Amino acid sequence: MGKHTIFFHNAPSIVCTYSAAGKKESEGPIGSLFDYVLEDDYFGEKTFEKAECKMLSTVIEKVIKKSGYRKSDIDALISGDLLNQIVSASFAARDFNIPYIGIYNACSTLTEGLALGATLTDGGYMSDVIVATGSHFSTAERQYRYPLEFGSVRPPQSQWTVTGAGAAIVSRKGKGPKITAATFGKVVDYGVSDANNMGAAMAPAAMDTLITHFNETGRKPDYYDLIVTGDLGALGSRILKHIISQNGYEITDNHVDCGEIIYNIDEKEYQGGSGAGCSAVVFNSYIYRKLKEKELNKVLFSATGALLSTTTTQQGETIPCISHAVALEND
Amino acid sequence: MGKHTIFFHNAPSIVCTYSAAGKKESEGPIGSLFDYVLEDDYFGEKTFEKAECKMLSTVIEKVIKKSGYRKSDIDALISGDLLNQIVSASFAARDFNIPYIGIYNACSTLTEGLALGATLTDGGYMSDVIVATGSHFSTAERQYRYPLEFGSVRPPQSQWTVTGAGAAIVSRKGKGPKITAATFGKVVDYGVSDANNMGAAMAPAAMDTLITHFNETGRKPDYYDLIVTGDLGALGSRILKHIISQNGYEITDNHVDCGEIIYNIDEKEYQGGSGAGCSAVVFNSYIYRKLKEKELNKVLFSATGALLSTTTTQQGETIPCISHAVALEND
Numbered sequence: 257m258g259k260h261t262i263f264f265h266n267a268p269s270i271v272c273t274y275s276a277a278g279k280k281e282s283e284g285p286i287g288s289l290f291d292y293v294l295e296d297d298y299f300g301e302k303t304f305e306k307a308e309c310k311m312l313s314t315v316i317e318k319v320i321k322k323s324g325y326r327k328s329d330i331d332a333l334i335s336g337d338l339l340n341q342i343v344s345a346s347f348a349a350r351d352f353n354i355p356y357i358g359i360y361n362a363c364s365t366l367t368e369g370l371a372l373g374a375t376l377t378d379g380g381y382m383s384d385v386i387v388a389t390g391s392h393f394s395t396a397e398r399q400y401r402y403p404l405e406f407g408s409v410r411p412p413q414s415q416w417t418v419t420g421a422g423a424a425i426v427s428r429k430g431k432g433p434k435i436t437a438a439t440f441g442k443v444v445d446y447g448v449s450d451a452n453n454m455g456a457a458m459a460p461a462a463m464d465t466l467i468t469h470f471n472e473t474g475r476k477p478d479y480y481d482l483i484v485t486g487d488l489g490a491l492g493s494r495i496l497k498h499i500i501s502q503n504g505y506e507i508t509d510n511h512v513d514c515g516e517i518i519y520n521i522d523e524k525e526y527q528g529g530s531g532a533g534c535s536a537v538v539f540n541s542y543i544y545r546k547l548k549e550k551e552l553n554k555v556l557f558s559a560t561g562a563l564l565s566t567t568t569t570q571q572g573e574t575i576p577c578i579s580h581a582v583a584l585e586n587d
Numbered sequence: 588m589g590k591h592t593i594f595f596h597n598a599p600s601i602v603c604t605y606s607a608a609g610k611k612e613s614e615g616p617i618g619s620l621f622d623y624v625l626e627d628d629y630f631g632e633k634t635f636e637k638a639e640c641k642m643l644s645t646v647i648e649k650v651i652k653k654s655g656y657r658k659s660d661i662d663a664l665i666s667g668d669l670l671n672q673i674v675s676a677s678f679a680a681r682d683f684n685i686p687y688i689g690i691y692n693a694c695s696t697l698t699e700g701l702a703l704g705a706t707l708t709d710g711g712y713m714s715d716v717i718v719a720t721g722s723h724f725s726t727a728e729r730q731y732r733y734p735l736e737f738g739s740v741r742p743p744q745s746q747w748t749v750t751g752a753g754a755a756i757v758s759r760k761g762k763g764p765k766i767t768a769a770t771f772g773k774v775v776d777y778g779v780s781d782a783n784n785m786g787a788a789m790a791p792a793a794m795d796t797l798i799t800h801f802n803e804t805g806r807k808p809d810y811y812d813l814i815v816t817g818d819l820g821a822l823g824s825r826i827l828k829h830i831i832s833q834n835g836y837e838i839t840d841n842h843v844d845c846g847e848i849i850y851n852i853d854e855k856e857y858q859g860g861s862g863a864g865c866s867a868v869v870f871n872s873y874i875y876r877k878l879k880e881k882e883l884n885k886v887l888f889s890a891t892g893a894l895l896s897t898t899t900t901q902q903g904e905t906i907p908c909i910s911h912a913v914a915l916e917n918d
């Protein structure tokens with residue numbers, strides 16, 4: 257066994273998922289699969305931040321309801337988001353009488369959470385946990401870039417932060433696609449400093465984790481029906497395929513990036529979607545359904561995160577990135 | 588077994604700790620126990636933020652050296668801090684070729700990390716992990732309150748964010764005080780909205796977790812030689828003792844708060860220390876040494892976190908709080 261990859265021998269399963277997304281996201285290629293679509297980006301709240309929090313609350317509450325569980329069946333909520341101090345997750349957790357484990361690895365928070373949820377349940381410490389993440393275009397823009405009112409022009413290498421959230425129940429005893437292994441990523445920094453070019457910054461981190469996973473498990477890329485990355489976007493995905501090929505691994509035939517498939521091909525989004533909500537809505541709708549219906553039986557899911565802040569960018573730092581992978585398999 | 592409390596039957600131990608703190612902290616009652624004292628708050632860097640990151644890097648590197656381990660012996664770094672996007676932890680992680688699990692529950696991040704570290708090692712998924720947290724007075728002031736240059740007057744109920752960091756190695760196989768159980772807290776919000784009165788906001792969260800721990804384990808407060816809270820400060824500690832007594836539990840004789848013992852009694856700090864670095868330096872020096880030398884044999888350590896951000900405060904929200912507890916015991 258390698259040191260970055262851990263195996264779950266009791267094979268905890270994902271028994272239920274729930275996704276909520278914005279109107280724009282619902283008009284994309286997989287929009288019809290979302291459980292819930294927001295009427296507008298305020299979601300009945302006075303601020304975008306409160307709307308983001310309400311999205312997370314909603315998916316947590318609804319996944320419990322959809323699964324037939326009671327709130328008291330859930331042993332922990334593992335959650336994070338992109339806002340400062342992950343306040344959307346923390347304020348959403350306030351609505352539930354459930355132990356709360358706050359996590360943050362930017363847009364790789366979802367797979368970090370699935371890996372920790374699998375550990376807690378596989379090890380017999382807990383029975384059922386919820387993993388929930390999300391993001392909101394308007395809160396991300398004003399926190400990381402410019403307020404929308406500023407009317408900033410977006411460069412062609414940029415991506416569009418997804419307004420959406422997703423929740424999954426990881427269970428020791430239930431039925432569903434199993435989490436069989438996880439590869440925790442390390443921080444990788446190739447020196448990219450353009451906060452508008454996340455795909456280029458994150459591609460090497462995705463490659464590092466995928467290659468580590470292949471080496472430590474002895475599996476080749478074609479072991480998996482699909483290798484899913486989180487939000488590299490179109491440019492980042494091309495970079496990943498190119499550099500991983502240079503290192504002797506071919507994933508062109510079975511790779512898809514959540515950021516590439518969430519929006520229609522449209523000039524305004526340039527490289528596609530990004531944000532913790534991007535992989536959250538795509539995984540918890542499209543990918544999960546394909547696993548559940550056994551159209552896919554082996555999926556490697558490696559969400560990618562850019563670990564910058566506005567302060568580090570202003571202080572001239574480059575962008576450290578990370579990617580955590582989980583292997584999902586049907587019996 | 589209760590639902591919030593998990594037990595570690597393989598009893599992972601804390602085999603080594605390392606603490607680094609500022610000059611001011613080194614002049615307090617336990618200052619002589621710190622492994623490393625910064626000459627000044629810049630720590631040779633150009634910004635306070637870079638200094639905070641360097642403190643974390645330093646304690647991680649030094650705890651490995653002090654323990655006699657090699658870097659390659661460490662299976663994961665579990666880390667978080669108080670800066671936006673936990674950049675101190677993420678940038679520190681960049682210096683190490685180790686899987687990185689970013690976490691955030693404000694000043695309860697340390698016990699959240701110890702609980703997750705214990706889970707990963709106890710369950711046999713990993714052998715040795717480092718848990719590291721920290722904070723810096725000057726970065727916290729400018730992010731959460733006012734830049735120091737503003738010369739803002741501090742109200743008497745305020746606390747002083749500790750400049751310091753600590754790291755601990757949690758090991759499946761080594762020798763040292765054992766982590767025998769963890770109680771994950773839920774979010775508690777009693778409606779306090781004064782960001783200068785964290786002790787009052789956090790005391791109910793500490794009480795909730797302590798009472799949950801006592802109920803689920805069947806232990807009474809006097810089972811423990813010491814019950815340690817993270818950074819309630821003097822006022823918050825008095826509130827905790829009062830409200831937990833009203834609920835039938837007496838902890839007056841064996842409770843201490845890290846924020847109360849880190850500074851000399853001095854008007855300028857008012858209620859004492861706070862910040863993720865507060866419990867990090869006190870636990871990884873004073874408390875750990877007392878456990879190691881068997882002056883203490885049973886310690887319940889419940890660090891407390893206030894899950895606010897400047898945005899939530901500006902939007903009129905109250906302060907949700909949380910506390911995670913770990914039980915530390917000698918054989």
